[in-house]
Amino acid sequence: MAKTDDLIDSLARGLQPIRPHALLRLLTKALLPGVLLSGAFILLLHGLRPDIASAMSLPAFWVKSFYPLALAINGICAVLIVARPGGLPKSAGLTSIGIYMLLAMLGLWQLHASPAMDYPKLIFGVSYWFCPLITVASAAPVFAANIWFLRRCAPTRYRLAGFTAGMMAGAIGAWTYSWACIENGLPFVALWYSLGIVLCGLIGMALGPRLLRW
Amino acid sequence: MMAMSELELKALMLLSLDGDENAYRCLLGILRHLLESYFKRRLASSAQDTDDLIQDTLLALHQRRITYDRERPFTAWFFTIARHKLVDHHRRRGGRSVVSLELVEGVADGYSEDTILASMDVERLLSGIPAWQSELIRRVRLEGRSVAEAAAASGKTEAMVKVSVHRGIKALAARLRGERGENG
Numbered sequence: 001m002a003k004t005d006d007l008i009d010s011l012a013r014g015l016q017p018i019r020p021h022a023l024l025r026l027l028t029k030a031l032l033p034g035v036l037l038s039g040a041f042i043l044l045l046h047g048l049r050p051d052i053a054s055a056m057s058l059p060a061f062w063v064k065s066f067y068p069l070a071l072a073i074n075g076i077c078a079v080l081i082v083a084r085p086g087g088l089p090k091s092a093g094l095t096s097i098g099i100y101m102l103l104a105m106l107g108l109w110q111l112h113a114s115p116a117m118d119y120p121k122l123i124f125g126v127s128y129w130f131c132p133l134i135t136v137a138s139a140a141p142v143f144a145a146n147i148w149f150l151r152r153c154a155p156t157r158y159r160l161a162g163f164t165a166g167m168m169a170g171a172i173g174a175w176t177y178s179w180a181c182i183e184n185g186l187p188f189v190a191l192w193y194s195l196g197i198v199l200c201g202l203i204g205m206a207l208g209p210r211l212l213r214w
Numbered sequence: 215m216m217a218m219s220e221l222e223l224k225a226l227m228l229l230s231l232d233g234d235e236n237a238y239r240c241l242l243g244i245l246r247h248l249l250e251s252y253f254k255r256r257l258a259s260s261a262q263d264t265d266d267l268i269q270d271t272l273l274a275l276h277q278r279r280i281t282y283d284r285e286r287p288f289t290a291w292f293f294t295i296a297r298h299k300l301v302d303h304h305r306r307r308g309g310r311s312v313v314s315l316e317l318v319e320g321v322a323d324g325y326s327e328d329t330i331l332a333s334m335d336v337e338r339l340l341s342g343i344p345a346w347q348s349e350l351i352r353r354v355r356l357e358g359r360s361v362a363e364a365a366a367a368s369g370k371t372e373a374m375v376k377v378s379v380h381r382g383i384k385a386l387a388a389r390l391r392g393e394r395g396e397n398g
Contacts, residue, residue, distance in 0.1 A: 003265065003269065004246055004265060004268055004269055004272070007269050007272060007273065008239060008242040008243065008246065008272065009239075011238070011242060011272065011273070011276045012235050012238045012239040012242065013235070014235075015230065015233055015234075015235050015238050016233065017231065017232050017233030018231045018279060018280055020284065022280045023280055023281060026280065083281055084281045084282075084283065084291070085278075085281065085291060085294035085295050085298060086290075086291075086294040152278070152280070153278060153280065153281050154274070154278040154281045154295060154298075156294060156298045213302075214274065214278075
């Protein structure tokens with residue numbers, strides 16, 4: 001009992017105030033270097049796509065970039081929820097399914113509007129096996145940032161928190177890679193980008209209990 | 215002794231987040247007692263374990279207070295942390311015993327924080343009036359027995375029971391007003 005008195009005393013002495021929105025500030029502080037590292041990794045080891053100037057006039061390029069960006073923003077909301085005790089990001093989960101459905105519909109529409117001989121290019125491109133792997137690699141610094149953040153928070157469902165952190169990191173990794181990737185097929189994005197992002201989520205889910213216990 | 219409602223605890227927490235040392239000391243002092251009853255009810259093991267868990271939980275509150283959302287109820291946040299510490303304790307103790315874990319979850323679900331706080335408030339108030347009177351109030355108002363039953367059990371007439379309960383409640387109300395007044 002006396003030890004509890006001492007503890008209370010030591011906790012109260014020199015109490016530091018917590019600013020409003022401190023949780024969002026902390027996540028921002030973690031994500032900035034994570035995103036920069038991810039961008040640097042793609043720029044230095046892969047480089048921007050050579051036809052970036054002409055690609056930027058293609059709607060497919062922007063859809064390919066906005067899809068992971070939308071997932072990333074939604075993922076940031078979800079990570080802020082799982083960071084709190086008992087947090088369950090239900091609506092963020094539904095939103096990410098909605099974002100995926102939208103992309104899948106655009107992909108089907110693109111297939112519908114293209115001749116059948118283009119299908120292999122739109123679905124598999126030249127880099128389908130490579131895309132999920134580089135997504136995982138460019139997501140790694142962001143994932144580390146998320147774990148750094150969550151270890152200072154109070155996630156109570158370790159697997160869910162790890163999965164959410166992984167999905168969000170995967171989405172940001174896919175977004176940085178979208179500036180380097182030469183594919184223009186939306187079915188390609190729906191399949192291989194998403195596979196990379198989900199892989200990140202599964203890795204996070206597997207590591208969650210080990211990395212996040214408190 | 216402070217009255218311990220969600221509103222008051224939350225007010226203390228908000229002051230603490232702004233860096234008010236005294237409010238924080240007061241909050242931790244109250245929470246420590248709440249945790250004692252919370253853990254004792256759920257732990258068959260030693261007082262040492264209860265003490266360790268209380269300290270663990272208070273420390274977690276301190277280190278992770280950034281995750282408290284000022285717009286949300288404080289007790290719900292706090293008892294989720296307490297419950298997390300309890301489940302973690304059982305996981306470490308019981309090893310892989312899934313049964314005991316499920317039991318803990320079930321028990322924890324059955325007692326919402328509000329129920330705990332409300333019943334603690336009532337018990338504390340009842341302890342402030344004569345024992346025979348609080349006994350009658352408990353029987354008639356809390357346990358839901360009839361006046362006739364209470365009268366038979368206590369050897370008083372039904373009219374006396376009715377009057378005693380009525381006066382007792384009035385006394386409680388007066389104490390409650392006085393208490394709020396002192397702290398307000």
